[in-house]
Amino acid sequence: MNPLLRFLNPQLDRLPVYQPGRPIEEIARLYGLAPTAIVKLASNENPLGPSPRALEALRAAVESVHLYPDGHAFALRQRLAAKLGVSTEHIVLGNGSNEVLELVGHAWLRPGVDVVVSRYCFAVYPLVTQLFGARLITVPDRNHAHDLPAMRAALTPQTRVVFIANPNNPTGTCATPDELRQFVAGVPPDVLIVLDEAYIEYLDQPADFLPEIRSGRPNLLLVRTFSKIYGLAGLRIGYGIGHPDLVAALEKVREPFNVNRAAQAAALAALDDEAHVERTRALNRAGLRQLAEGCTALGLDYVPSAANFLLVRVGDAQAVFENMLRQGVIVRPMGAYELPEWIRISVGRPEENDRCLRALAQALNR
């Protein structure tokens, strides 16, 4: 045995490795399929791709990749601040919003600290908690959704962070603005509420917590991403919005050039293309309906979704997933989320959704 493994950070011993959606290239290689024949509906990506404006900015940025990026992402933070009605001191950028979640871990989590999450929460929250040796308190769900009063009741004197995704991944469930506001108001100021809004742009009437940020709430961090509706998942860029004190703490643990030059340029341009966002929202609305109706026709239960994916009960999810893979359709089996009977299907273009439903029907012998 490698002697160095005896000296590994003990938190790493039982730390699972995050299981991403299977990449198109890998499935093409394994099953002898053409990459263009494969439909990937596994990672909640934008089926329309990025905004053409973002692509144009990206091409231009490529010429300057010999230069370090602006470590403070001045232009992008200014643009975001203006759009959101906050100051640049309220905004911290991450290499994906995933990195913002990890910065929270660096800043507040260690052994002796508690973290509160819901059952069926986003997989990164338990991973970050465990990585920093904090204790995870998992609150039972209510019909797959977060039970916010129970989460409030589960806070301990040692609790420093509560993670909530709204809409939630992988369930697609969404709290009402009133429920959420009541929860936020009831959490003591020495507990950080991380409100993960990765899918907020898909909502028609989202709960707006920017007024809380503007009025100086000290313990709320909104986390958003360019990976989902903006279609820039491959560039890795997301951000947090919170009190300047929180942002200053996160800035201390952020590496100097965490967000690359290409990502900054593309994100800046993507923010200007509201039409692309609106097109995506409309496509998603129709696609969710198509998938839901298809599942109903197959006699399958699903969890009504506010996001860009659908959680569907199929029986042996791992077997159904593998069967669909052989047909060139990649979805996500949810065994790692304690949902071994469920798959998560990301909304695609109409023809992709149709192929997915047909592959699902075939996998189930229907």
Ligand SMILES: *Cc1c(COP(=O)(O)O)cnc(C)c1O
């Ligand atoms: C996809 C997702 C993220 C975003 O990840 P990035 O690191 O920004 O690509 C964050 N939170 C939730 C709940 C997600 O589903």
